[in-house]
Amino acid sequence: MRDKFHCTMRSPMKILIVGSGGREHALGWKLAQSPLVSALIAAPGNPGLAELGRCASVKADDAAGIAALAAREAVDLVVLGPESAAAAGAADALAAIGIPCFGPSQAAAELESSKAFMKDFCARHGVPTADYMVFDDAIRAKAYLGGREPPFVIKADGLAAGKGVIIAESRAQADAAIDEILFLRKFGTAGQRIVIEDFLPGEEASFFALCDGETAIPLIAAQDHKRAYDGDKGPNTGGMGAYSPASVFTAAVCDETMARIILPTVRGMAAEGRPFTGVLFAGLMVSPDGPKLIEFNVRFGDPECQALMRRLTSDLAPALLAAAKGDLKSAAPLDWDARACAAVVYAANGYPDEPLTGSLIRGVEEADLIEDVVVFHAGTRRDEDGHLRAAGGRVLTVTALGDDLAEALHRAYAGIDRINWPGGFCRRDIGWRALAR
Numbered sequence: 001m002r003d004k005f006h007c008t009m010r011s012p013m014k015i016l017i018v019g020s021g022g023r024e025h026a027l028g029w030k031l032a033q034s035p036l037v038s039a040l041i042a043a044p045g046n047p048g049l050a051e052l053g054r055c056a057s058v059k060a061d062d063a064a065g066i067a068a069l070a071a072r073e074a075v076d077l078v079v080l081g082p083e084s085a086a087a088a089g090a091a092d093a094l095a096a097i098g099i100p101c102f103g104p105s106q107a108a109a110e111l112e113s114s115k116a117f118m119k120d121f122c123a124r125h126g127v128p129t130a131d132y133m134v135f136d137d138a139i140r141a142k143a144y145l146g147g148r149e150p151p152f153v154i155k156a157d158g159l160a161a162g163k164g165v166i167i168a169e170s171r172a173q174a175d176a177a178i179d180e181i182l183f184l185r186k187f188g189t190a191g192q193r194i195v196i197e198d199f200l201p202g203e204e205a206s207f208f209a210l211c212d213g214e215t216a217i218p219l220i221a222a223q224d225h226k227r228a229y230d231g232d233k234g235p236n237t238g239g240m241g242a243y244s245p246a247s248v249f250t251a252a253v254c255d256e257t258m259a260r261i262i263l264p265t266v267r268g269m270a271a272e273g274r275p276f277t278g279v280l281f282a283g284l285m286v287s288p289d290g291p292k293l294i295e296f297n298v299r300f301g302d303p304e305c306q307a308l309m310r311r312l313t314s315d316l317a318p319a320l321l322a323a324a325k326g327d328l329k330s331a332a333p334l335d336w337d338a339r340a341c342a343a344v345v346y347a348a349n350g351y352p353d354e355p356l357t358g359s360l361i362r363g364v365e366e367a368d369l370i371e372d373v374v375v376f377h378a379g380t381r382r383d384e385d386g387h388l389r390a391a392g393g394r395v396l397t398v399t400a401l402g403d404d405l406a407e408a409l410h411r412a413y414a415g416i417d418r419i420n421w422p423g424g425f426c427r428r429d430i431g432w433r434a435l436a437r
């Protein structure tokens with residue numbers, strides 16, 4: 001990959017990818033295939049990205065450091081992976097020096113970083129989402145629950161690494177959750193306010209759209225598994241596996257999501273002086289009366305992104321550049337592989353609470369040799385001898401394409417089985433809902 005990549009000098013597009021996860025490796029993997037891209041830099045990157053270009057030791061949430069790196073390297077485009085980069089103001093710092101950035105400004109990132117902002121925004125623009133109230137006072141919050149039926153959905157307002165949502169089955173549980181967030185500050189300052197909202201029934205799907213500040217074009221949907229263990233049990237994680245297509249996300253649901261959720265949001269953000277550039281990730285509840293928004297994220301999902309990049313057959317580089325330059329109208333439509341993709345996360349033992357790092361991982365190259373299998377790195381590092389070791393919670397994502405989901409899963413698990421890593425675990429039931437249908 002490296003050689004092919006460095007020899008491809010037809011056009012001098014140099015891209016900086018910000019982040020270090022499986023999502024960023026998948027974006028880099030896809031961008032590296034573009035004939036328009038001459039060089040990739042990642043900050044801080046990971047061993048997978050290091051095979052595609054160069055890694056610079058600048059943290060994703062160091063906005064000034066990212067801008068300085070982009071200027072020093074004279075990159076043509078910066079792609080923000082994690083929300084932390086956007087929330088820290090990396091896009092604003094890049095705008096100030098005139099470098100195109102695929103990723104939202106700090107103000108636009110509030111769609112993810114403040115649930116209260118997001119809910120109020122949806123109310124202003126008629127975006128369908130659960131009815132809600134915002135509280136900073138525990139007594140008022142508990143009084144509000146008095147007139148309502150469980151389950152109660154209680155959320156910390158700010159960024160809480162996907163853990164700030166409690167679905168309480170009883171009043172006692174709900175009251176305890178309110179106290180934990182508002183009094184005990186379980187989520188720190190993210191819990192200065194809480195949102196209490198109606199419980200939405202249905203099946204969840206993750207949908208993605210590219211936005212250029214004015215308009216948006218649809219990508220595709222995926223479904224992920226947020227719980228750590230088989231049977232959707234155990235603690236919430238960033239995501240243990242994903243698959244695409246998502247059968248609940250039909251073409252009609254896609255059209256409705258674009259018309260009622262994505263486009264009103266992009267137009268509303270522009271009208272409110274916070275134009276949204278980057279990828280808008282709508283976490284949806286799909287029910288018989290249509291899709292409803294659970295949450296927005298201002299970035300690709302991980303591991304959904306890995307599945308999307310495997311299915312994307314078009315060149316990603318011009319699409320991201322067009323979005324960054326406010327020029328999506330002139331971008332070519334994107335094409336997708338009709339085959340299914342499965343993405344299985346291999347995590348370090350102890351994840352998500354206390355992942356044990358340092359263990360030796362063998363066999364990644366062997367897994368990569370399986371037809372239609374690609375392994376993406378996240379929390380890995382190379383030791384002094386070049387051996388791969390665990391260095392984070394989610395460590396690898398093994399992805400595979402197949403004619404249907406069953407075949408894709410079969411291949412992904414064949415990849416998992418070639419990896420020799422006693423220090424890791426994965427779920428063995430990714431895609432179970434779709435397979436059961």
Ligand code: AMP
Binds near residue numbers: 155
């Ligand atoms: P969030 O961090 O807002 O995506 O919430 C995490 C998870 O909680 C979601 O993926 C859903 O499974 C669940 N959830 C959040 N809000 C609701 C809701 N209003 N109704 C039902 N489930 C919800």
Ligand code: GLY
Binds near residue numbers: 162224239297300302
């Ligand atoms: N996999 C869900 C997320 O990235 O938030």
